[in-house]
Amino acid sequence: MNRDRINKIINQIPTHFIIIFMILVWVVPTFGLLITSLRPAQAINTSGWWTVLSPPRGSTEYGQYCASCHGADGTALPNANLTDPNLVQHFPRSVQLLVSLRAEINGQPHMQAVPIPESQAAANISSYMRIISGLQSSARFTFSNYIDALVGYRGTSTYQQDCAAGAAPPDIACNSSDLLNPRGMGRAFLNSLIVTIPATFLPILFAAFAGYAFAWLDFKGRFLLFSILVGLQVVPLQMTLVPISRLYAQLGLNGTFLGVWLFHTGFGMPYAIYLMRNFLGSLPRDLFEAAYIDGASHWTVFFRLVIPLAMPAIASLGIFQFLWVWNDLLVALVFLGGTTPVMTYQISNMVTSLGAGWQLLTASAFLSMLLPMIVFFSLQRYFVRGMLAGAVKG
Amino acid sequence: MAPRSVPNIMRQGRFAPWLYLLPALLIMTFFIVYPMINTISLSLKNKDGTASAATTCVAGNPCWGIFENYRYALTSEFDTRSVSTFWSSFWLSSYGNTLKWIVLMVSGTVGLGLAFAVMADRVKYEALAKSIIFMPMAVSFVGAGIIWKFVYDYGTQQVQIGLLNALVTSLGGQPIAYMSTLQVNTVALIVVGVWIWTGFCMTILSASLKSVPDEIIEAARMDGANEWSIFWKIMVPIIMPTIVVVITTMVINVLKLFDIVYVMTGGNFSTDVIANRMYTEMYKNFNVGRGTAIAVILVIAIIPFIYLNVRRFIAQEETR
Numbered sequence: 001m002n003r004d005r006i007n008k009i010i011n012q013i014p015t016h017f018i019i020i021f022m023i024l025v026w027v028v029p030t031f032g033l034l035i036t037s038l039r040p041a042q043a044i045n046t047s048g049w050w051t052v053l054s055p056p057r058g059s060t061e062y063g064q065y066c067a068s069c070h071g072a073d074g075t076a077l078p079n080a081n082l083t084d085p086n087l088v089q090h091f092p093r094s095v096q097l098l099v100s101l102r103a104e105i106n107g108q109p110h111m112q113a114v115p116i117p118e119s120q121a122a123a124n125i126s127s128y129m130r131i132i133s134g135l136q137s138s139a140r141f142t143f144s145n146y147i148d149a150l151v152g153y154r155g156t157s158t159y160q161q162d163c164a165a166g167a168a169p170p171d172i173a174c175n176s177s178d179l180l181n182p183r184g185m186g187r188a189f190l191n192s193l194i195v196t197i198p199a200t201f202l203p204i205l206f207a208a209f210a211g212y213a214f215a216w217l218d219f220k221g222r223f224l225l226f227s228i229l230v231g232l233q234v235v236p237l238q239m240t241l242v243p244i245s246r247l248y249a250q251l252g253l254n255g256t257f258l259g260v261w262l263f264h265t266g267f268g269m270p271y272a273i274y275l276m277r278n279f280l281g282s283l284p285r286d287l288f289e290a291a292y293i294d295g296a297s298h299w300t301v302f303f304r305l306v307i308p309l310a311m312p313a314i315a316s317l318g319i320f321q322f323l324w325v326w327n328d329l330l331v332a333l334v335f336l337g338g339t340t341p342v343m344t345y346q347i348s349n350m351v352t353s354l355g356a357g358w359q360l361l362t363a364s365a366f367l368s369m370l371l372p373m374i375v376f377f378s379l380q381r382y383f384v385r386g387m388l389a390g391a392v393k394g
Numbered sequence: 395m396a397p398r399s400v401p402n403i404m405r406q407g408r409f410a411p412w413l414y415l416l417p418a419l420l421i422m423t424f425f426i427v428y429p430m431i432n433t434i435s436l437s438l439k440n441k442d443g444t445a446s447a448a449t450t451c452v453a454g455n456p457c458w459g460i461f462e463n464y465r466y467a468l469t470s471e472f473d474t475r476s477v478s479t480f481w482s483s484f485w486l487s488s489y490g491n492t493l494k495w496i497v498l499m500v501s502g503t504v505g506l507g508l509a510f511a512v513m514a515d516r517v518k519y520e521a522l523a524k525s526i527i528f529m530p531m532a533v534s535f536v537g538a539g540i541i542w543k544f545v546y547d548y549g550t551q552q553v554q555i556g557l558l559n560a561l562v563t564s565l566g567g568q569p570i571a572y573m574s575t576l577q578v579n580t581v582a583l584i585v586v587g588v589w590i591w592t593g594f595c596m597t598i599l600s601a602s603l604k605s606v607p608d609e610i611i612e613a614a615r616m617d618g619a620n621e622w623s624i625f626w627k628i629m630v631p632i633i634m635p636t637i638v639v640v641i642t643t644m645v646i647n648v649l650k651l652f653d654i655v656y657v658m659t660g661g662n663f664s665t666d667v668i669a670n671r672m673y674t675e676m677y678k679n680f681n682v683g684r685g686t687a688i689a690v691i692l693v694i695a696i697i698p699f700i701y702l703n704v705r706r707f708i709a710q711e712e713t714r
């Protein structure tokens with residue numbers, strides 16, 4: 001018996017190994033993004049996020065070669081005025097070491113002739129020395145990326161610094177109104193909410209009506225109509241964009257929330273009805289018969305019986321539709337564009353206009369994931385149930 | 395289990411059902427049915443839908459008459475001077491890429507999803523492991539695009555801040571510009587798709603695996619079957635219908651996929667796919683005719699799956 005158990009454990013080792021490896025592949029990229037979004041911009045561009053807790057580049061070399069020769073506490077050189085020719089005369093070896101140290105770190109051939117550094121170079125060197133000697137430690141984590149992303153600040157320094165120095169760009173007001181700056185994620189978050197809530201509520205309401213009719217009311221062509229609906233579930237969104245946007249242009253609905261609500265409602269409908277009908281159809285027949293025998297009308301049955309009983313289905317549908325609308329890019333791109341940008345639009349716009357502004361991109365991406373993640377992890381059960389109940393929406 | 399007939403006592407009025415259906419049918423007609431018909435007619439028209447597509451033909455070049463937009467959509471990416479140039483241009487075209495997406499992404503998501511579902515079933519931290527793999531489903535394609543763009547980052551200096559290139563260089567290799575190296579980039583994008591959708595396949599396959607009766611598996615073990623043959627000879631055949639459903643669903647998803655390519659490469663460096671090309675034609679080149687023609691091609695590619703979906707539904711109803 002005991003040997004069997006040991007065998008079983010040994011057999012399981014590869015399983016554990018593969019599972020944990022896959023989990024790592026799934027978690028590490030997101031984790032890296034989170035860490036990056038919390039680092040100062042300069043650190044992001046000069047070192048990988050996995051080095052966030054290690055000492056600055058060059059510190060080991062400094063400790064090995066330089067620390068002891070520059071005064072007892074190793075601070076003589078970093079604090080020295082390197083543009084002073086006398087000083088360079090006094091510390092030839094140190095300055096040379098410094099150059100070779102930098103060369104070493106940058107992977108270039110070292111031990112060249114040592115010129116007296118000009119002022120900018122000297123300033124760079126000594127600030128560099130202060131960092132690697134540990135005299136000056138910069139913050140490893142900061143929230144400034146999130147602040148910059150929220151207010152839509154896009155510059156070389158940070159929102160807080162520029163505002164403090166009075167050097168903010170013209171579209172930044174340096175007060176709370178910046179949170180609604182159209183270039184920022186704060187405004188986009190609000191827009192995403194405004195888009196998502198009605199676009200989640202409306203299809204559920206209409207689908208509940210239609211699902212009830214399909215499940216419990218008798219009418220001609222019930223089966224045929226429902227079969228068409230099943231087919232409509234997989235119609236690609238792309239198929240309808242142009243006619244709708246032309247129609248919207250005539251009706252003045254382009255760029256309005258109403259237009260997007262209606263579009264998402266229309267497109268969420270087939271799947272929502274499918275799910276509702278299957279769920280409502282599985283409720284016990286006696287329940288409905290009893291209600292009718294007691295003299296209830298369809299209307300009463302619908303609101304007093306069907307809606308409360310359908311809550312599990314409504315929950316899963318709600319999460320599905322919420323995530324779908326919140327995460328959508330195409331519809332937002334076509335119908336809202338830059339006038340009322342939602343979060344996904346704002347990020348994709350940053351990618352094309354910013355190139356490699358990782359501090360803003362990572363923070364923005366995290367801001368846009370926050371709400372879906374909370375919804376997902378707290379209501380995962382319903383989400384899975386909705387997925388298993390039918391085909392997938394598109 | 396939907397009832398096939400309605401209790402007699404519930405039959406009230408002929409119009410009541412239609413009242414319940416009215417909002418849904420109205421909005422679906424308006425947003426799905428009417429636009430589909432309109433899209434087909436627009437695909438036979440010129441750039442801004444004012445005249446027939448035949449007017450855009452250029453003398454001396456091949457012309458398909460009113461199907462001119464389809465000629466453009468179907469052939470413009472190909473170099474037909476010889477068989478070999480045709481194949482090489484096909485592989486880098488939006489059609490070749492879509493084909494790569496379908497083959498690699500569907501096999502990747504379904505394969506990994508199935509493997510993970512089977513393995514996770516045997517460990518104590520099953521729920522946690524599954525929700526981690528499932529997590530990207532909650533993240534937008536745009537967010538996932540940023541996450542992976544960062545992993546793939548190519549540092550022009552000595553320092554690699556992208557995880558993948560840092561790994562490559564620490565193992566002594568040369569860093570690769572994943573987003574702009576032909577062929578590599580499409581595979582890199584597909585990896586992102588697999589990362590997002592594996593959890594979906596896993597969840598559905600896992601639910602199906604759990605419905606395989608334990609007695610059958612126990613009986614097979616008693617007869618001396620090993621885990622490998624239990625998996626292939628018992629589990630896979632039993633859950634085959636679900637596997638087919640998952641595969642068809644994934645093919646449909648891949649055909650419609652747009653966001654990942656749009657965010658990560660914008661379709662540049664030969665990473666275009668059909669859905670993204672349609673967007674480019676429509677909203678960057680403002681050629682309504684060509685854009686809608688591509689949309690129609692997309693829907694034609696999906697029609698077999700629509701048919702499968704409806705047939706499966708009808709079969710399901712008959713067993714009820």
